[in-house]
Structures are given as structure tokens and as C-alpha cells.
Amino acid sequence: MKKIAVFIGSRANYSSIKSVLIEINRHPNLELKIILGASAVLDKYGSLDKIIKKDGFKIYKKIFFLIEGETPLTMAKSTGIGLVEMSSVLDSLKPDVFLTIGDRFETVAGVLAAAYMNIPVAHTMGGEVSGTIDESIRHAITKFAHIHFPASSDAALRIKKLGENKKNIFLVGCPRIDLVKNVLRNTSFNNIIHELKKNGVGSIIDFNKDFLLLSQHPVTTEYSNSEQVIKKTLNAINRINIQTIVLWPNPDAGSALLSKGIRKFRENNINIKMRFYKNFSPEAYIHLMNKTKCLIGNSSSGIREGAFIGTPVVNIGTRQQGRRVATNILSCNNNENNIYNAIKFQILKNKYKKSYIYGKGEAGKKIANILSNIKVNIQKKITY
């Protein structure tokens, strides 16, 4: 039996790995050990631990290490405390592989702990290109990781160019697509509507009519402008005048300012038709992406899930700069008119055609099988 430790640091992380967790749990040779940390343990971002347990998983350990403040300084400090905590957890657990996801700041904590402690590191969603500090973090994690599970062919190629051994690079597709495929196949939007009506605050949304979906996060390298940045998007949506579902931002540096921008807009536009959610179940979010006239903001979901679903997306600013996109993406900068025009364009479209650049929905199974078979050399060496 191989012990696979999986670090989950946010709700988004959970959606990005859920199908893998299912397959590890099912696999006869693998033992799943979930470590929850960062915003994933905080009630204010939704009680993810309860959702995870409800989904049938056990949680090995919850660790608290986010320093309050939501600035670049506290992002750095939180990562430091995370490293102190993760190393203790890994020292007790002694996993055979440490599996981690993507490129958020706290992800580095677990990767450093494992790599320094001679535990093989497996990494999903490496090799992609984006803006913000995530761009540096992602490639640095690749340089610490022993096993790579890129989600797209361009990402796989980039990992190879970064000097990683191609024997350890596995193009498996994005595990988020597994979830999308499963949800659209096995559940219906009608079952979700009740949940959506019960939660959230603000206007009442008529889900039988057209609606927009907004999911915009702060960009760490521009974070002091977050309040102004979101204001432009909200003004543009206001002019479009279609009922809109708004998702609150992630707890990155800058989210406090961005949230403030949303709150202010709401107070000054009492009659606007918007409903605000702290988070959704993955099922609800997938159905919303499937039904919305347009997803607006800078969430990576537009690019990944959006490609597979065919959601029309207006992608704003630099946050996803460089990621591989399908035709469903219309990108624009932080200018109110440009945003307005882009939304206008996308809502005239209906759904786009499915694209498989982020896989066909079998990533979880592939990853579990590879983990059960692979043997890695703990001593890494650049290939050139």
C-alpha cells in the first residue's frame, strides 16, 4: 500500500482534485491521506471539511496557518508558518508521495516541506502560463516536483523544456474536467436551483431567464488597485443590465480591497439585480457555467471548464495571461467600455463547441494508476 498525501488549501483546490481523490480512494494499492490547510479550514470560506466528509473522504489533519492581513507580507508569512506546520504533519505521516495542486502561494509550503524531507512530490496543473506571482510559483514547484501531471499538451511540453525528465511527465488532462463531465451527465440544473435560491444574499434571480456570472479575483502584482479594478467590471455589467450572479473573491492579498469595491458598489446601486455568493458547490458552479450567457472576470474556470462546456467567457486583465485557451474565451483589459463591448459580443453567441484541450474527463483515473505504479529517483537532475 502506498500512502498518498494530498494537500488541499482552498475550495478551488478541492474541485481541482476531487476526481483524483475518488480514484485514489478506490484504488486497491493506494491509501488516501487528506491534509486541509490555508483557507480550506476556515468557516468563513464555507465549511469545506464538512463537504469533504459528506463526499465520503476522511480528513487526516487540518492545519491553520493563514496570518490575517491579506497583504503580500502576510502571504509570505503564512507560507512560512505553513512550512512549519506541514513539515510536522509529513513527519508524522511519512507518505510515499505528496500530491499537490496548481500554483497558489500556500502550495509552496507543502512542496518545500516534502522536497526537503525527501518525499517525492507529484504536481497537477504545472507547466501552464499565467500572470501574477502564480507564474513564478508554478514553475518553481515544477523544479521541486518529481512527478508531473500537466492538464494540457502545451503545459506538458513546457515542463519538458524546463528540464524535467520526460519519463515523469504524464499528460493526463485536467481533473476539473472529470468533475464537469460527471456533473453534466448525472445531475440536472433543476436540482441545483433550490440550493442557489436558499443561499446567497441580494436580489432574487430568475434562473429560467438569462443571467451573467461574475468571478473576479485580485491580481497580486497590482493588488493596491483592486478596488478600482472591480468597479469597472461592475459598471460594465450594470450597463448590460442582465441579472448577475457574483462570486466573492479568494482570500488572496488584495481580496479585502476587492471585496470593499463590491460592497461599495452594492450600497451605491441598491436596485441592481445581483445576487452574491461566498461559494458554490462544485455541482452548482458547473451548472451555472453551463447555463450562463457569459462568465465574466478572471477565474481559471472559464478557461478550463469553459473549454469543455463551451461557456462564453469575458476574461479580464492579466491574471490568466498566457494560459492556453479555446475559442470560447474573449479577453480584454481593465477598461469599462472594453468589458462592456466584450460582454455584449459574448451574450449574442450561444454556447461554443466543446474543446478537449484540457482533457476529456479521465484525469483522475490516470493519475491514480500512475501513482500506484511509479518509482521515482528522489535525487532530481536537470536534463540539460
Next chain:
Amino acid sequence: MKKIAVFIGSRANYSSIKSVLIEINRHPNLELKIILGASAVLDKYGSLDKIIKKDGFKIYKKIFFLIEGETPLTMAKSTGIGLVEMSSVLDSLKPDVFLTIGDRFETVAGVLAAAYMNIPVAHTMGGEVSGTIDESIRHAITKFAHIHFPASSDAALRIKKLGENKKNIFLVGCPRIDLVKNVLRNTSFNNIIHELKKNGVGSIIDFNKDFLLLSQHPVTTEYSNSEQVIKKTLNAINRINIQTIVLWPNPDAGSALLSKGIRKFRENNINIKMRFYKNFSPEAYIHLMNKTKCLIGNSSSGIREGAFIGTPVVNIGTRQQGRRVATNILSCNNNENNIYNAIKFQILKNKYKKSYIYGKGEAGKKIANILSNIKVNIQKKITY
């Protein structure tokens, strides 16, 4: 005036950056801010702060963050605490550039703090290839760094291949060579002998006769064997039967075991002609490398300074695996007979011819000039 923060985490770091510090201090547009941490603040590794002050530099801040234990676990934890401490220091200092050196585990702490806090990171000695966790650390730092100062042409090329913008890669040579050049030009071995006789414990060395020099450090990925590993080297030297100068290892994970191996050997071989030093002044060490019949172990000094000086070197094991070497290096594995034969071969040679693969001794001046002129984009982006 640009504020240049320089993090120094060990005596070796200081030797690797001293010529740069001198040039930054001299430069009219640069303000030098030295941050001392990790083993550089510990009396037991020699009072580096006093040496630095004696050399005419001011120390901006000393930080203590090494957790006792010298295991992979405490290496990880120390880095976490280092990140907490470094972020506070950088928050107060607000430097224009954060300059860091090489690839030791604690180096990551400063790099993460700076990168997360949107402070441009400059890095010396990137792009090289070696064994141990340092291999991963070095390339990960490259992925966080904005300005690169590689020491050799192969390293520069590797940094470019890692997807870094060639505009920000500057082949300046190794600053350690600056020091070597200066010491051999301006000081004589005779002045050093007094210092060497006064310090250290063990046998009395006759510096007019042939002597060997041993500098062997633990390899983090094999660290539980450190005691056995050093024993083989010591046995081989014992059979060679030439008086030997032994430098205690760095305080890495595993150094406790390696040190124990040395102590045990010493107790069991009372009559061996060895003298033990915790550390040398850089001047003394350079002269020793210039005079020794053979440098034995796995120190990077054999490869860098050794190339420029022409020192015969027996390089043992995997620690320097992949580094570019000149003809002075004879590599062998951890086998007593192999070590013995390699030393035998090298002591029959006299000095090798000077090689300039690590530069000609002008790195410090070049780095200071580049730092004074460069403007970087804080948002990094991989080139492919």
C-alpha cells in the same frame, strides 16, 4: 540611490559575495544593506559578524531562524521560520533589489519573501548543476529571480533554457574568483601561517612540507549514511599518510553524523597527523588551496576556486554532480580504494594550468554596475 539588500546565510555565502559587497559599497548610486541569518549569526560557526564589520561593512539586521536538530525536518522548519523573519525585515527595509546567493536551503526563505512582496530578486550562481536538494533549490530560485548573475557560460545557457528572459541574464563570472585573484596578488602564504598555527586542534602541521586538505559535507539525500561515508575518506587519507588539514562540515542535515564520524576516527587514530579547523579566513583557505598537494572531499571550492588556482582535487560522491569542471578535478565514488587511488594520482601532479571557466575575477564590479542601471518588470513570464 538604490537600496540593495544582500542576504548572507553562511561563511561560504560571504566568500561568494564579498567582492560584490565591496563594489556595491563603492558605487555612488547603490546603498548596501546586509542581512545576516542562518549559520552566519551563530558563534559556533565563527563570529562572521565581527569579520564582516572588520572588513568595513555595516550589518543592517541579524536574524536567528535555524531550528536545532540538523535533520531534513528541521531544515524545512528553519526555512519556514526564516520566511517569517525575512518578510518582517524586508517590510521594514523596502529594498529596490534583493540579492541572494547560490542554493542553500535557507536561501529559499529570502527569495520567497522578496518575490511574494514584489521586490525584484537578483541571484548569483544560478544555472549550475549539482546533486542533493540544492539542485532543485537552485533552479526553483531561478524561476523566482528577476536578475541572473551566472558564474559560467554553461550556467547562463541553462538559465536561458529554463525560460528566463535573456535580457536579464548576465554572465559575470564567479565572485569567489575575484577574491582569489585579489588574495593571491596581494597577500602571501607566510602571513597566513601564523593564523593557521594559532587556531585549530590536533597535530601540528609543518606548512613547509606537503599537506592534504579535506573538506567534505553531508549529502542531504543520503544523509543517514554520513558517518560511514566520511569514514571511507578518512581511511583512504590515513593510508596515504601525508599530514592533513581537516575542515569541519557545514551545519546541514547530516552534519551531526558526519562530525561524529570524524570524532570517532580521531579517537581511534590518536597518532594520525591531522589538524581540525571549524573555519578559515577566506585568505587562509585560498592560500591552502594554492599550496596543498590535493584538496579532497566534495566542496564546491575545488571546482570554482580550484579551476582558477589549478589545485589538484579529488571530488568524492554525488554532491557536485553535474557542475562544470576544469581539468584539475578527478571525481570518484564513495569507495575507499577509489579515493585512495585518486589521491595517489593527484599528488603526483603538480598544480594544473589556470582555467577561466568561472571567470577572470571581475564579477563584483560587473554586478554592481548592472544593479545600478537595470530596470526589471516585477511580473515574470516564461519565454516559451
Next chain:
Amino acid sequence: MKKIAVFIGSRANYSSIKSVLIEINRHPNLELKIILGASAVLDKYGSLDKIIKKDGFKIYKKIFFLIEGETPLTMAKSTGIGLVEMSSVLDSLKPDVFLTIGDRFETVAGVLAAAYMNIPVAHTMGGEVSGTIDESIRHAITKFAHIHFPASSDAALRIKKLGENKKNIFLVGCPRIDLVKNVLRNTSFNNIIHELKKNGVGSIIDFNKDFLLLSQHPVTTEYSNSEQVIKKTLNAINRINIQTIVLWPNPDAGSALLSKGIRKFRENNINIKMRFYKNFSPEAYIHLMNKTKCLIGNSSSGIREGAFIGTPVVNIGTRQQGRRVATNILSCNNNENNIYNAIKFQILKNKYKKSYIYGKGEAGKKIANILSNIKVNIQKKITY
């Protein structure tokens, strides 16, 4: 010149020490160094740093050390990180005295740092008796402190009984009273009304009519019940049916649940006449205490400022258990009917007569003078 470092960890701390800061700043032999930390640096609790600067003080250093979570576990961890951060700050600052306030959990961090580093600790508000973990914290701080500034005669006596040298115990009164005296003398309620109307959310309050004031905080040793506890108070107020001003709780363990209880009540009682504030200026709060028909909850302000002002107070539960109270206090347990009856009783009263048990408003001046003159023996010794 003596350097006096003052740690401020919350808005409440600031009110409790402001008059002392003014007098230290004025004193020719004292140099004021303010260290802000814990919730005092967080925007979400109001930008205290801006208020402090507006009041004419400089801030020496802001430190971030609260771990998100608001549970006993994160309270402990936050104190640990606080100790790491405080020790670095004190190491740079090297104050002659470290002055700290009261008994909140993070206060211990600064006290330990100073005491361990041989810096004399001065402490205000020691020697009092209360419920929650504060009770243990307060007396433990007394055992680390070198100079004691109790606010009341019973507290001074208790400090003496705890084995402290009476030469270092100074009954100066409570510095909060200095502020009350000054505010009531030099400002009017009318000037405050504008601020009160502009801020807060909820119903519009008519400040010319009777109003209640609610300030209830979680009790750490009962913290999982916080939601139920606040519900009883809110129900009782609801039955009284007088417009009410509600202050959100401190960010202690349990505040998340207590806040949730308030939010739920608000949603279920849309028509209730309540207005909700995250915080007040000290001036506003003092005037509210002076005008309200009754202050309800478990805030220490009812006991201290309330005594001097003569505010009718209903003090609920164990949080203030054991504090010395004047006749203005009516205490009751967490029973809805008892709370209802107690409020009924108090609103029939008008103001109570002024009591000087917490001083007459000259604490700041006394403390500054004592600090400028005192010499302490850093080695403490119990008196029996």
C-alpha cells in the same frame, strides 16, 4: 531619554492607554515607541493606524501575527507567532521599559518576549478579577511584570498579595477614565451624532429618543455556545422594544459564532430597530454611554467608564465575574427573562451617581512620571 515601548493589540487597548501615550509623548525624559499588532493592524477592525497617526503619534512598527480561525487553537498559535515577531522588534528597539495593557491573549506574547530578553515590563490594569482565560493571563502577566499600574485599590492589594514588591505597585487609576473625563468636558454629543449616522448599518436611530447600547463578547471557556448565548440577549432586547445600538464583538475565539448569532437574528427580525457598528471612535462610545438608557452585555466598559459616568448597566454572564463594580451595575445570568427584567429595572433609573473606584482621570500623567523616575531590579523575587 528613556525609550518606552508600548504594545497595542486592539482598539480597546488603544482607548485604555491613549491618555498615557499623550503624557509619555509630552514628557521631556521619555521617548514613545508604539508597536501595533494583533487586531490593531487589521483593516477589518477599522484602520487603527490611521486614527493613531491622526491623533499625533508615530508608529514604530506594525506586526501581523493573528492566525485566521478564531478558535482556542489559533489563539495559542497566534500568541506563538506573536512571540517570534515581538522578540525581533524588541531586539531592534532595545527599549528601557516595555509597557503593556490588560489581559488579552496576545498580550502574553510581548510580555514573554520582554521578560525573557531582560527588558523591564510595566503593566496596566493588573490585579483585577474576571472570568475566561483572561483571569489566568492577567495574573500570569503580573508575575512577569516589574512595574504595576493597577486601576483600583482592590487590584493594587491583590497584586501585593500575589507576592509583588509594594515599591513597584502604583495605584494610578484607570487611564480610560482620563479619556472619559476629557471627552465629557471638551466635546458634545451633538458633534458625535453625525459620525454615528454616517457609519453602521441597519435601522436609523433617533438620538434624541431613548436608546439601548449592546456590547457582548464571547467567553472563551464557553465559546461553542456563543451563538445561543447572544440569541437570548437579543430576544430580551427585542421584547423591551427600544431602539438599540449594537457593537460587533472582538475577534476572540468564538466571535465567529457570536457574530453568526447576530446575523441570524437580524435576518429573522427584519423590522427590529437596531443599528450595527463594527467600532466607534472612543469619543462616540463615551457619549453613547453617557446618553444610553442602559448598556447591556459583558463589556468591561460598563464597569470602568460606567462607574465614572454613572451609566446604568446590565452585565450578563461570567465574563466580568469578580471585577470590582460600582452601584451602576446590575448583573444577571444568561437567561432571557432575567436579562429582560434587569433591563426593565435599569431603564427606569436615570443615571447613577459618579463613582471614583477606577480613578478620577489622572492616570496618564502619573504613569509617565513614574516611568521617568523608576529604576527596577530586573531579577524579580516573590515577597514570601
Next chain:
Amino acid sequence: MKKIAVFIGSRANYSSIKSVLIEINRHPNLELKIILGASAVLDKYGSLDKIIKKDGFKIYKKIFFLIEGETPLTMAKSTGIGLVEMSSVLDSLKPDVFLTIGDRFETVAGVLAAAYMNIPVAHTMGGEVSGTIDESIRHAITKFAHIHFPASSDAALRIKKLGENKKNIFLVGCPRIDLVKNVLRNTSFNNIIHELKKNGVGSIIDFNKDFLLLSQHPVTTEYSNSEQVIKKTLNAINRINIQTIVLWPNPDAGSALLSKGIRKFRENNINIKMRFYKNFSPEAYIHLMNKTKCLIGNSSSGIREGAFIGTPVVNIGTRQQGRRVATNILSCNNNENNIYNAIKFQILKNKYKKSYIYGKGEAGKKIANILSNIKVNIQKKITY
């Protein structure tokens, strides 16, 4: 079954609690959970974990939190990290009681973690009086502790005077005495001599002849003088000219300087008849105390075990100031002549008469029984 977590932070801690561990382990209603930390996990102070396992105990968790440096600054920081680590351990373990020992700086970490997390704290060796920061620490711990196990009647009385509820104060005697009684009854000095000869460095001691025993630790509040302080003691012993067994100091702030003083003395006095030990088994130390002509230094063992054994002791300086002593103690200040004269006086004495001021050797059994029966109110309240 009640889970009793016991924190052990040093070898001295282990000797102070071993008899209690035995009795908890034996008790049908108690489950022993040992947490090792601070110097107790460091190989360089002897592999305590192996000794503990050999003695038949399981170790629940080892935590590393000592920051290298051995200064007041790192003492404070280490306690902070200790608090971060201990809170995670207690969060996983959820013990019914947290049992802690004495007054070393790191002890505070566990006590704060437990008290903040609403876990009842039991404390041995409280209520005593001494010098250094330990004096403050000990009484502060008393103010956090729920159950008190003082070792002597004066200590019990002092705890009561500190405002603790007498129902929770149990005069059980010192558990170290249990060990002494057991060792002297069941083992002989001859069995120990082999171990003593095999270990240590320096001169060979003839254990059939008179010998002195030196155990001197740094005093935190005077720590920068440690090198000078130990020199005086060593000079005095040198003049006495009896073979001496020297125990290296604890890893407190200042121990680096004190150790340096010993090393220098040794180098300058090659012919001195001294043997140096990093540590002893408890058995060996007890027999040495039983056989020595005089124990010199400032170790608490002279006062506790010394009372029961009747060892002649010269107690130097302020470290034990205020502890209750039996007639075997001769105290003197840090003056070479005074030390010399005091040793002269004591070596003319033979053993003193047994004193029971620290108990008769039944503390372990009493503590285990009390822990199995006691119910405590987690909310503490001072008695006056």
C-alpha cells in the same frame, strides 16, 4: 481512561518526572502520552528518546523548536515556535490533563497551549523560589495551572498565597526523590563505574578515591558574564586539587559562553585532573552525589536530591536563591576565595543527615492517584 499528556523538554525534566511516568503507566485508569521537545530531542544532549524507550515508555510525539543561538532572543523565539508546535500536538491528542514540570523557559510553551485550549494543566515543582527568569516563569505557570503538585511544604504554602484554590494543591514531595530512593536501594555504585569510565573525556578518575562533582549552569539575568563566572569556580577547584567530575551546562542562553569558559580553562590547564561529561544516566548521577566529597555549582540537584542523600554542597551565586534548603547546603557568592573556602569546609564534613523536606520518595504514586480521581473546573479564579 484519562489521557495524561506529559511534556519533557530536557534530560533534567525526565529525571524529575520518571517516577510519575512509571506510576501513570501502571495505573489502570490512566493513559500516558509523552511529548518530547526542546533539548530532549537533540542528539547532542544525549539521545534521550532511546533512554526513554529503553525504560519501557512509548513516545507519542517529538517536536523540534529550539532556535539556535542560545541568547535571550532565541530563548523567546524558541518558546514562540514551541507554542505553535505544542498547540498542533495537543489539538491532535486532546488529552484530559496536560502535566508539566518546573520552570524552564520552554515549559511556558506547553502551558500556554494547553491553558488557551481549555485543557487542564497540572504542574510539578511549583511554588519554589529561585533566581533567574525561572522565578517569574514558575509563578506564572502556577497562575495558569489547575492542579499543583508542590515538592515541599513551603512551596505548597506559597502556591496557596498566590491565590490558588487549596483543594487543587497537593503536597506530594519531589518525584526526583522517588528515583533517588529507588536507585540507592536497588543498585550499587560498582555497577555504575563501568559506564562512567567508558564515557566522558579528559583525565581518568579513580572512583575509589575522593572526588568533587561540578555542575554549574548559566544565570539568564547575568548571562553575558558566564565565561568569567565559571572561571572563578574552576580556579577554586584547581587550588583544592582533588580530582573532579565536570558536567557540561544546560543549553540555556549563556551556555555557549559558559562552555567556552570551561574549554579555555581546560586548554590552559592541561594537567588538571578533570573529566568532562555531557550527561549521566540518572542512576550514575545519584551515585556520584552519594559518593562525592562535595557537589559544587548551582544545580538544583544539590538542594533536592542532596537533602535526601545528605550530600555536602557548595551552592554558588543567585541561581537557587530562595529555594528551601537543608543543612547540607553551604551557599557562597561568585568569589574565588569564598568558593575555595566553602569547598574546604564541606570536604572536611562527611555526609550530612538525611532530610525529608523534599519528600520521602512517594510522589509518583501520589500524583498518579490524584490525576485519576480529580475533576477540575477549567475556569480558574483567584481566591482573594
